[in-house]
Amino acid sequence: MASNEKSYAPGQHPDLPAPTNLVGPIAWIRGNLLSSPTNIVLTALAAWFLYTILPSTLNWLFFDAVFTGEDRNACxxxxxxxxxxxxxERFKLFTYGFYPLEQRWRVNLSFVLLCLAMVPVLFDKVPYRQYGLYYAMAFPFIAGWLLVGGNILVLELPIVPTDKFGGIMLTLVIGVTGIAFSLPLGILLALGRSSRLPLIRIFCIGFIEFIRGVPLITLLFVASTMLSYFLPPGTKFDLLLRVLIMVTLFASAYMAEVIRGGLQAIPNGQIEAGDALGLKYWPAMRLIVLPQALKISIPGIVNTFIGLYKDTTLVIIIGLLDPLGIGRASLSDPKWTGLSNEVYLFVALFFFISCFAMSRYSLYLEGKLETGHKR
Amino acid sequence: MKVVKTAAIAATLSLTAALSLGAQASTLQDVQARGELNCVVTTGVAGFAAPDENGRWEGFDVDLCRAVAAAVLGDAEKVKFIPTSAKTRFTILNSGEGDILFRNTTETMSRDVDLKLTFLPVNYYDGQGFLIRKELGITSAKDLDGASICIQTGTTTELNLADFFRTTGISYEPVAVETNEEGITNYSANRCDAYTTDASALASIRAALEDPSAHIILPEIISKEPLGGAVRQGDDQWADIGKWVVNAMINAEELGVTQANVAKLASKAGNNPSINRLLGTESNMGEMVGLDNAWAVRVIAAIGNYGESFDRHIGPNTPIGLSRGLNALWKDGGILYAAPIR
Incomplete structure (x- = not known):
C-alpha cells in the first residue's frame, strides 16, 4: 500500500491495472456473450447448436475417420x-493431374519458384527487391517453359502436352497467369476508357462491355470448340493457351472497371498538379494518379482475383480437370464410389485456404498503405 | 469509312478461305499425322470411364479408345482423353476437337441424322431403370405419381422419362443434375425420391450407397438404350475403322481369340479361316480399310476381346458386378451379333 501513498507530479502517475472485473475471461464472457438479455438468449442458442452438431461433426471428421485403406469397403x-x-490415395492426382510421373519434379520446382517470385511482389522490405521484381516478371515465362518443356538455348526438357495438366496445378497455372496478366491489362483498359482519343476510348469501352456482357462459360466454350470452325484445319492452337487468354481477358475487363472506380475517386486537382509540375501523361499517371487509385481499389482488385481463381473450376466444361473435376471423376472409380462428402470437403478446403490467404493479404496491404484517407 | 469496308471485306475473305479449307484431309490421316487419337469420354461413369489414382483412364469405353489407337497408330497408349459432360460431348466431336466418341452414348435417330453423327456398332445394350428408397413402399414405376426424380440433363434418359410419364398419365417433378455422380449425391442426400439412369449404372450405384438394403431397383425398364461409339458424319473410311474395331473385338470373343493366345494364333495361318482373316494371316482385310493386316492383332494384344474387356471393368468380378445378360454373344443367349470379317 505504500506505493499508493506515494505522491506524483501532476500527469506523472503510472497507469494502474484495470479493475479485476473488467479483465480476464469472466469479464470477457460477461462483456461479449452475456451483455444483454438478447445476447444471453443468442449465446444459449449458439451453445446448444454447437453442442448438437460439433461432437458428431468432429467424430465424423477425425475421431471415427479412416486414414488408410485399400478401398471403400476397407473404410x-x-x-x-x-x-x-x-x-x-488420390492426393497426387489432385495435385498433379495427369502430369507424367517421372516429370513431376518440374511441377514441384515451378511451385518453389512461384513462392520465391511472390516474396518480392508481396512484401516491400526484402533485400534486393529490385532484382526480385525483375525475376517475378520473368517467372511466368520460366514456369511456362518448365511445365510445358521444349528447347531453350542449350536447355532441353521433354515436352508435356498441356492436356496432361490437371488438379491443383492447373488451378494455379490458370489462376496465377490470369492474375499476373489481368492487372496490367486492366489498368491499360481503365486508362483507355477515360482516354481523350476516341479510337482508343471506343475500343476499350466496346471490349469491356462485350466481355462483361457474356458469361465466362460461354467464352470458354467458344475458345474450346467454336475456334476450330474458324481456324484453318491443322492449326495447332493449344487448348490451355486459349483458356488462359480467355480467362485473362475476362478478368481484365472486370479489373478495368474496378480500377476505373479508383481513378474516378482521384480529384482532378491531382492531375492538374502533375501538369503544373510539367509531367506528361504517363509520368503523371505513374507517379501521382495510379498509386492513389490502385490503393483505393485494392479490395475490388482482390475481389476480382478471388473470383477469377474460383472461376477456374469452369474449365471442366471444356474437358480440363481442375481439383473439382478430378474429384468428380475420382468418384466414378468403382473402388471408391459414394464418397462425395470427402471429395467436396477437400476441394472446398483447398479453395478456402487459397482465397482466405488472398483476402488476408489484401487486408494487410490496405493497413500498410493506410495514409489517413479512410472514411 | 473506306478503311472499315476494306477491312470487313478482307476479314470475310480470310474467313471464307479458312472455312473452305476445313474438313478436307481424312480423319485417319489427321490422326496418323498427329500421332495421337483424341477420344471423347465421360467425366466419369464407374466401370465405363474414370481415371485411376495415377491419372490413367480406365474403363469399358476407354478400352475402345485404346483399341482404335492400337489399330490406327499401333500403340494403345497414344490416346488423348477429352472428358465431356452429356451436353458438350457432340459439340466437341463435331467441332473436330475429338476424333471419335465412346461416352456411353445412346444411338438415336435424331442424333444420327440431325446431329450429323455416324454411330458405330452397339457395344453395350442398356435400358433405363429407377432406383428408389424402400421406405417409400413403391414397388412399380407406375406408382411414382408426384415423386421427385433426379435426372441428368442432355441425355436420352431425360426424354424417356418424360415419355414414360406421359404415356402412363402420371405426374412427376424432375430434379435436373449435370453428372451421374451429382445425381447420386443428390439422391443419397434425399433431395429426390428416385434416381433414374441406365440400369447398368444403377446396380453399382446401389451397391455404393451407405445402406444398399434400404434401396431397391424397380423392375420396369422403360427404354431401349443401345450404347455405342460415334464419329462425325462424312468420313466413311474413319467410320469403317471404328465400326470394324468394335466388330473385331466381338468376333474375337466368338472365335476364342484372347489376349493370351493372339500372338500364337497370329504367328502363322491356322486351319480356321475366320481367325486367319481376323488376324490378317489370310486375305487383306486391314488394307481395305486403310490400315495394315495386323490391325486386329494389335487391338486384341493390347485390349483383349470384348468379353475380356467386359470382365475386366464391369463384369461379375468387379465392384460393378454386371452380368452379360443382353450383352452375351448370340450363341450364349444374348443379342451381340457382330457382322463377320470376310
Whole structure:
C-alpha cells in the first residue's frame, strides 16, 4: 500500500491495472456473450447448436475417420467416419493431374519458384527487391517453359502436352497467369476508357462491355470448340493457351472497371498538379494518379482475383480437370464410389485456404498503405 | 469509312478461305499425322470411364479408345482423353476437337441424322431403370405419381422419362443434375425420391450407397438404350475403322481369340479361316480399310476381346458386378451379333 501513498507530479502517475472485473475471461464472457438479455438468449442458442452438431461433426471428421485403406469397403469396415484414405490415395492426382510421373519434379520446382517470385511482389522490405521484381516478371515465362518443356538455348526438357495438366496445378497455372496478366491489362483498359482519343476510348469501352456482357462459360466454350470452325484445319492452337487468354481477358475487363472506380475517386486537382509540375501523361499517371487509385481499389482488385481463381473450376466444361473435376471423376472409380462428402470437403478446403490467404493479404496491404484517407 | 469496308471485306475473305479449307484431309490421316487419337469420354461413369489414382483412364469405353489407337497408330497408349459432360460431348466431336466418341452414348435417330453423327456398332445394350428408397413402399414405376426424380440433363434418359410419364398419365417433378455422380449425391442426400439412369449404372450405384438394403431397383425398364461409339458424319473410311474395331473385338470373343493366345494364333495361318482373316494371316482385310493386316492383332494384344474387356471393368468380378445378360454373344443367349470379317 505504500506505493499508493506515494505522491506524483501532476500527469506523472503510472497507469494502474484495470479493475479485476473488467479483465480476464469472466469479464470477457460477461462483456461479449452475456451483455444483454438478447445476447444471453443468442449465446444459449449458439451453445446448444454447437453442442448438437460439433461432437458428431468432429467424430465424423477425425475421431471415427479412416486414414488408410485399400478401398471403400476397407473404410467401411474400419470405421464410421470420413474415409480420408480415398483422398490420401488420390492426393497426387489432385495435385498433379495427369502430369507424367517421372516429370513431376518440374511441377514441384515451378511451385518453389512461384513462392520465391511472390516474396518480392508481396512484401516491400526484402533485400534486393529490385532484382526480385525483375525475376517475378520473368517467372511466368520460366514456369511456362518448365511445365510445358521444349528447347531453350542449350536447355532441353521433354515436352508435356498441356492436356496432361490437371488438379491443383492447373488451378494455379490458370489462376496465377490470369492474375499476373489481368492487372496490367486492366489498368491499360481503365486508362483507355477515360482516354481523350476516341479510337482508343471506343475500343476499350466496346471490349469491356462485350466481355462483361457474356458469361465466362460461354467464352470458354467458344475458345474450346467454336475456334476450330474458324481456324484453318491443322492449326495447332493449344487448348490451355486459349483458356488462359480467355480467362485473362475476362478478368481484365472486370479489373478495368474496378480500377476505373479508383481513378474516378482521384480529384482532378491531382492531375492538374502533375501538369503544373510539367509531367506528361504517363509520368503523371505513374507517379501521382495510379498509386492513389490502385490503393483505393485494392479490395475490388482482390475481389476480382478471388473470383477469377474460383472461376477456374469452369474449365471442366471444356474437358480440363481442375481439383473439382478430378474429384468428380475420382468418384466414378468403382473402388471408391459414394464418397462425395470427402471429395467436396477437400476441394472446398483447398479453395478456402487459397482465397482466405488472398483476402488476408489484401487486408494487410490496405493497413500498410493506410495514409489517413479512410472514411 | 473506306478503311472499315476494306477491312470487313478482307476479314470475310480470310474467313471464307479458312472455312473452305476445313474438313478436307481424312480423319485417319489427321490422326496418323498427329500421332495421337483424341477420344471423347465421360467425366466419369464407374466401370465405363474414370481415371485411376495415377491419372490413367480406365474403363469399358476407354478400352475402345485404346483399341482404335492400337489399330490406327499401333500403340494403345497414344490416346488423348477429352472428358465431356452429356451436353458438350457432340459439340466437341463435331467441332473436330475429338476424333471419335465412346461416352456411353445412346444411338438415336435424331442424333444420327440431325446431329450429323455416324454411330458405330452397339457395344453395350442398356435400358433405363429407377432406383428408389424402400421406405417409400413403391414397388412399380407406375406408382411414382408426384415423386421427385433426379435426372441428368442432355441425355436420352431425360426424354424417356418424360415419355414414360406421359404415356402412363402420371405426374412427376424432375430434379435436373449435370453428372451421374451429382445425381447420386443428390439422391443419397434425399433431395429426390428416385434416381433414374441406365440400369447398368444403377446396380453399382446401389451397391455404393451407405445402406444398399434400404434401396431397391424397380423392375420396369422403360427404354431401349443401345450404347455405342460415334464419329462425325462424312468420313466413311474413319467410320469403317471404328465400326470394324468394335466388330473385331466381338468376333474375337466368338472365335476364342484372347489376349493370351493372339500372338500364337497370329504367328502363322491356322486351319480356321475366320481367325486367319481376323488376324490378317489370310486375305487383306486391314488394307481395305486403310490400315495394315495386323490391325486386329494389335487391338486384341493390347485390349483383349470384348468379353475380356467386359470382365475386366464391369463384369461379375468387379465392384460393378454386371452380368452379360443382353450383352452375351448370340450363341450364349444374348443379342451381340457382330457382322463377320470376310
Amino acid at each position: 467401411r469396415a474400419a470405421g464410421e467416419g470420413a474415409c480420408w484414405a480415398f483422398i490420401g
